[in-house]
Amino acid sequence: xxxxxxxxxxxxxxxxxxxxxLLLFGCFAGTLIGAMPGLGPVNGVAILIPLTFAxxxxxxxxxxxxxxxxxxxxxxxRISSILLNIPGDEPAVMTTLDGYPMAQQxxxxxxxxxxxxxxxxxxxxxxxxxTLFAPLLARAAIYFGPADYFALYVMAFAxxxxxxxxxxxxxxxxxxxxxxxxxxxxxPATGIPRYTGGSFHLYDGIDPIVALVGLxxxxxxxxxxxxxxxxxxxxxxxxxxxxDLKVVFGTAWATVRGSVVGFVAGVLPGAGASLGAVMSxxxxxxxxxxxxxxxxxxxxxxxxPEAGNNSASAGALIxxxxxxxxxxxxxxxxxxxxISLNVQPGPLLFERQPDLVWGLVASLYMANVMxxxxxxxxxxxxxxxxxxxTWALMPLVVAISFIGVYSISNSTFDLYIMIGxxxxxxxxxxxxxxxxxxxxxxxxxxxxxxxxxxxLSISGGDYGxxxxxxxSVVLYIATAAFLALSVWLALRDRKRAADxx
Amino acid sequence: xxxxxxxxxxxxxxxxxxxxxxxxxxxFGDVLGPSVFPVMVGIPAMALALSLVxxxxxxxxxxxxxxLLRQAMALAALIAYALLLEPLGFPLATAAVIAAxxxxxxxxxxxxxxxxxxxxxxxxxxxxxxxxxxxxFLGTLFGG
Numbered sequence: 330x331x332x333x334x335x336x337x338x339x340x341x342x343x344x345x346x347x348x349x350x351l352l353l354f355g356c357f358a359g360t361l362i363g364a365m366p367g368l369g370p371v372n373g374v375a376i377l378i379p380l381t382f383a384x385x386x387x388x389x390x391x392x393x394x395x396x397x398x399x400x401x402x403x404x405x406x407r408i409s410s411i412l413l414n415i416p417g418d419e420p421a422v423m424t425t426l427d428g429y430p431m432a433q434q435x436x437x438x439x440x441x442x443x444x445x446x447x448x449x450x451x452x453x454x455x456x457x458x459x460t461l462f463a464p465l466l467a468r469a470a471i472y473f474g475p476a477d478y479f480a481l482y483v484m485a486f487a488x489x490x491x492x493x494x495x496x497x498x499x500x501x502x503x504x505x506x507x508x509x510x511x512x513x514x515x516x517p518a519t520g521i522p523r524y525t526g527g528s529f530h531l532y533d534g535i536d537p538i539v540a541l542v543g544l545x546x547x548x549x550x551x552x553x554x555x556x557x558x559x560x561x562x563x564x565x566x567x568x569x570x571x572x573d574l575k576v577v578f579g580t581a582w583a584t585v586r587g588s589v590v591g592f593v594a595g596v597l598p599g600a601g602a603s604l605g606a607v608m609s610x611x612x613x614x615x616x617x618x619x620x621x622x623x624x625x626x627x628x629x630x631x632x633x634p635e636a637g638n639n640s641a642s643a644g645a646l647i648x649x650x651x652x653x654x655x656x657x658x659x660x661x662x663x664x665x666x667x668i669s670l671n672v673q674p675g676p677l678l679f680e681r682q683p684d685l686v687w688g689l690v691a692s693l694y695m696a697n698v699m700x701x702x703x704x705x706x707x708x709x710x711x712x713x714x715x716x717x718x719t720w721a722l723m724p725l726v727v728a729i730s731f732i733g734v735y736s737i738s739n740s741t742f743d744l745y746i747m748i749g750x751x752x753x754x755x756x757x758x759x760x761x762x763x764x765x766x767x768x769x770x771x772x773x774x775x776x777x778x779x780x781x782x783x784x785l786s787i788s789g790g791d792y793g794x795x796x797x798x799x800x801s802v803v804l805y806i807a808t809a810a811f812l813a814l815s816v817w818l819a820l821r822d823r824k825r826a827a828d829x830x
Numbered sequence: 831x832x833x834x835x836x837x838x839x840x841x842x843x844x845x846x847x848x849x850x851x852x853x854x855x856x857x858f859g860d861v862l863g864p865s866v867f868p869v870m871v872g873i874p875a876m877a878l879a880l881s882l883v884x885x886x887x888x889x890x891x892x893x894x895x896x897x898l899l900r901q902a903m904a905l906a907a908l909i910a911y912a913l914l915l916e917p918l919g920f921p922l923a924t925a926a927v928i929a930a931x932x933x934x935x936x937x938x939x940x941x942x943x944x945x946x947x948x949x950x951x952x953x954x955x956x957x958x959x960x961x962x963x964x965x966x967f968l969g970t971l972f973g974g
Contacts, residue, residue, distance in 0.1 A: 383957065496887040498878050502840065505875040509847055512871070516864040519856035523864060524847070547908070554900045554934065555893035720937030724928040725949050731911060731927070732957055744912035748905070760836050761888045778867040782860045790861040823887075 332460060339687030342389065343695055351386075351394040352692055356699045359401015364409050364715050365722060367553055369418030370402035370602075370642070370659040372545040376726060378538050378666045379733025388670040389685045393692045395666065396646070399659050400452060400693065403602060403639045404700045407444040408711055411437060411631075412565045420602035420638035423610040427623065427630030432565045434626050441708055442572030443628050444635040447584045449701045451636030454588040455595065455643030456693045462596075463679075463686075467651035470676035476784040476794050480801035482777040484808040485654045489766045497815040499762045506757075507770020508777070510535055517775065518782060530742045537665045537771050539734050539743045540750045544764050545662075546730045547751020550723055552758070570708050580632035583613050591637030595644025595656065602657060605641025606634040643693065650674050650686060654773070658765040665772050832890040837882030844879055848872025904934045920958070924950035 342348065362373035374395050381391040406421030411428035424444060431440040473481065486504035513524045514534025525531040590612050591605035613633035614623045623630045642659070649655040653675035655664045667674055672682065679686055704711075734747050754764055781795075788794035796802055851868035893901065907930040915923045929946030933939055 498881055498887070502875060502878045502882070505844075505871055505878070506840070508871045509844070509868070509875065512868050516854070516856075518860055519864050521854055521856055521864050523854055523868070524850065550904060550931070551901050554904055555897045718937070720932050720935035720942070721945050723935060724931035724937075724942075724945065727908070727931055728924050728928050728949060728953060731915075731924070732953060735915070736957070741912050741915055744915070745909075748908050748912065751908075752905070756836075759890055759892070760833060761890070781867060782862045785862050786860045819887075 332464070335464075335683060335687045336460065336691060338683060339689075339691030342684050342688030343393070343691040347390060348393050348688070348692065349695075351390055352397050352696055353699060355394045355397025356401045356696055356703055359398035360405035360408075360700065360703055360711055361401075361714055362398065363402030363405025363421070364417045364711055365405075365717075366409055366413070366415045366417055367549060367719060367723065368726065369406070370399050370420075371662060372549050372726075373398055373402055374659055374662045375538075375541045375545045376730050376733060378662070378669075379542065379737055380729070381666070382538075382669070383733065383736045388667060388672045388682075389688050391666055391670065392663065392685065392689050395663050396689060396693060397696045399642060399663070400639070400696050401700060402659075403452070403642050404445065404448050404704050405711070406638075407448070407635055408441070408708070409715060411440045411444065412567070412712060412715075420606045420642070422603070423606040423634035423638075424631060426610070426634075427625070427627050430624070430626030431628065431631060436576075436626070437565050437567050438569050439572045439576045439628065440631050441567075441570070442705060443577050443580050443631050445701060445704045445708075446577055447580065447587065447632040447636040448639040448704070449697060450584045451588040451591055451638070451640035452643050452693075452697045452700075454585075454636075455592045455640040456690065456697065458592050458596075459643055459647055459693070460690055463647045463651045463690075466647060467676040467679040470652055473676070473800060474784070474798060475780040475787070476796075477798055477800040477804065478780040479777060479784060479795065480804040480808075481652065481654060482773055482780070484804050484811075485769060485773070486766060487808045488811050489656075489769055496761065497812065497819055499760070500766050503757065503762045503764065504766035504770045507767035507772075508774040509770075510540070510767075511771050511774025512778070517779065530740070534775075535746060535771070536669075536737060536743065537768075538669055538737065539747050540771060541662055541665055541768060542730050542734055543747035543750030544754035544768065546726060547748060548754030548758060548764075550727060551751065551755040553719065553723060567709060567712055570706060576628055580628045583617060583629035583632040584636045586613060586616065587633035587636030588640040591640030592644045594637070595641030596647050597656065602638040602642040602645070602659075605644075606638035609637025610634040650678065650689075651676060653678075653776075655769065658768065661765060661768045661772060665768070668772060831886075832892070833886035833888060834883050837879045837886065841876055841879035841883065844872045844875035848876065900934055904931055907931055907934065921950045921954045924953060 343352070359373065362368045363370065377395060377398060381394060386394070402418055403420065406417035407424045407428065409415050409417040410421040410424040411432050414425050414429040416422045416425055428440045428444065431437070487501065489500065489504065511534070513531055515522050515532050522532060587609035590609045594605035594608050595602070610630065610633050613629055617629045642657070645655065645657040645660045649660040649664055653664070653673060655661040664674060672678070672685065730747070731744060734743050735741070737743060757764060757767070784794050785792070796805065848869050851865045851872060854864040854868070856863055892898070907927055911923055911927040925946040928949045929943045932942035932945055
C-alpha cells in the first residue's frame with residue numbers, strides 16, 4: 330500500500346506540464362541520439378547536462394529529461410543495428426547479430442517490431458523491479474555509518490569494471506586516476522589548496538560535468554576521426570512498419586528471459602546495459618539455439634538482447650538512487666548532474682525528496698509507453714532523420730558541448746579543461762582503460778575521503794574502526810572475492826590465448 | 831610498448847602526486863589531515879602502473895599518419911575556438927569551428943560552411959535570445 334501511495338505522489342509530479350513536455354522531448358531526442366552511430370547514452374546525456382543547467386531546470390525536471398533520453402537511447406540503438414548493421418550505441422551491438430540478417434531477408438519490419446516490444450517489456454519489468462526493490466535497499470542503507478560507506482566505495486571501485494575480459498589492473502588504475510583528479514582543489518575540511526599549481530581557477534576543483542563532456546563527447550570525435558566513416562545511404566529500405574504478429578508473439582519467452590537476466594545484470598555493480606545485452610543473448614542462445622539459427626536472423630536473437638539492455642539500463646538506476654553508487658557509465662553521468670544540483674542520492678533521498686524519486690519512477694512508466702508509440706508507428710521518421718551524415722552532425726554536437734560548458738562558468742578556462750579531458754579520454758580508451766571507473770572516482774572521491782576522515786575522527790585515529798562493523802567486513806570480503814575471481818578469469822583467458830595457435 | 835610507456839607515465843604522475851601530498855599539513859581540522867588520502871590513492875596507483883610496465887597487457891594500434899593529422903587538425907580547431915571565442919564573439923567563432931570540424935570530417939567545403947553559419951546563428955538565437963545567456967554577438971575585438 331505504501332508503494333501505491335508513493336506512486337500516486339509520483340504520477341502527480343510526473344503529469345505537470347513541464348515534466349510531460351520534457352519527457353516527450355527526451356524520448357524523441359533519446360531515440361534519435363541512440364539511433365545515430367557515434368552518439369550513445371553516455372555522451373548524449375553528458376552533452377545535455379550543461380544545457381539543463383542553462384535552462385535552469387530543477388533536479389526533478391533534469392532527472393526526468395535525462396532518464397527519458399537514457400531510455401530513448403536504448404530504444405534507438407536497435408534501429409541502426411537492424412537497418413545498417415552498425416550499432417547505434419554500445420548496448421545495441423548484440424542486436425546486429427540477428428537483427429541485420431533478418432532485415433536482409435526482408436523482415437526489417439518484424440525485427441523492428443520485435444525489438445521494440447522486447448525493449449518495452451524489458452524496461453517495464455525493470456521499472457517494476459525498481460519500484461519494489463529500490464525503497465528496500467534504501468531502507469537497509471540507512472544503517473550505513475561512515476566506515477561502511479568507505480567500504481562501499483572501495484567495493485564500487487573494485488567491481489565497476491565487471492568481469493568481462495578487461496584487465497582488472499587497468500580498471501583499478503582508472504578509478505585511482507579519477508580519485509587523484511577528485512582531490513584537486515581546496516580541501517573541504519581544512520581549506521588547504523591541493524594540486525592547484527597556484528591557479529585560482531582550480532580552487533573549486535575540476536567541475537565533473539566539464540570533465541565528463543570532454544571525456545565522452547570530445548574523445549568520441551577523436552575516435553570518429555581515426556575511422557573511415559561508413560556510407561549510410563546503404564540502409565535497408567523499410568516499406569511498412571506493420572509486423573507479422575505471429576512472429577512477434579513467438580518471441581515472448583525469449584523476451585521474458587532476456588528481461589530477467591538483464592535486470593539482474595543491471596542491478597549488480599559494474600555491469601550496465603552492454604553486459605546485460607551480452608548475457609541475455611548468450612543465455613538465450615544456449616536455451617533456444619537448437620537448429621543453429623542464431624546469427625542468421627533468428628527473431629529470438631533480436632528479442633533477448635533488446636529486452637536485456639533495456640531492463641539492465643533501468644536496473645542500473647537502483648544502486649544509483651538508493652546507495653548513491655552508480656552501476657554503469659550513464660548512471661554515473663546522471664549522478665554527476667544530481668551532485669552538481671546539490672542533491673545527494675542515497676538512502677536519505679527517499680525520505681527527504683520523495684517527489685523527486687517517485688516523480689522519476691512514474692515518469693519512467695510513462696516514458697516507456699511513449700517510446701513504444703514513437704518506435705512502432707513513427708519508425709519511418711527516425712530512419713529518415715538517421716540519414717543525416719556524420720560530417721554534418723558531429724560539428725553541431727561539438728558546438729553544443731562548447732556552449733554548454735561555457736555557460737556553466739562563463740570562462741574559457743573550462744573549455745581548455747574540457748579539451749584536455751577529451752585527449753586524456755581518447756588516450757586512455759586507446760590503452761583499453763575504461764573511463765567509467767575514472768568518472769566514478771572523480772564523482773565519489775570527495776565523499777569517500779570525507780567518510781574516511783569522519784570515521785577516523787570518531788575513533789580518534791584508530792584504523793580499526795574501518796572493519797569494526799559487520800557491514801563493512803561483509804563488503805570487504807565481497808570485494809576481495811570479486812577481485813580474486815576477476816584476476817583468476819584474466820589469468821585463465823591469458824593462458825587460453827597462449828594455448829591457442 | 832605503448833602500454834609500458836603509459837605505465838611509466840602514470841607511475842611518474844602518481845609518484846609526484848603522493849610525494850607532493852606529504853607537504854599538505856594542517857595544525858587544525860580532523861585527525862587524518864589533508865595528506866593521508868592522497869597518499870593512500872597514490873601508492874596503489876604507483877604499484878599498478880609499475881605492474882603494467884613489467885607485465886604489459888593488451889596491445890594498442892595507433893592511427894596511421896594521415897588520420898593522426900586529421901585528429902591534430904580537429905584539436906587545433908577546438909583550441910582555436912577556446913582562444914578566439916571571447917575576441918571574435920559567439921556567432922563568428924562558432925560558425926568557424928563548426929565549418930572547420932565538418933571539413934576535417936570530409937564534408938564538402940561549401941556545405942560545411944553553410945552548416946557552420948546556419949548552425950551558429952540558430953544556436954545563438956536559442957541561447958542568447960531565448961535563454962538569456964550572456965553570450966556576446968560581437969567579441970572584444972570589435973568592441974562588443
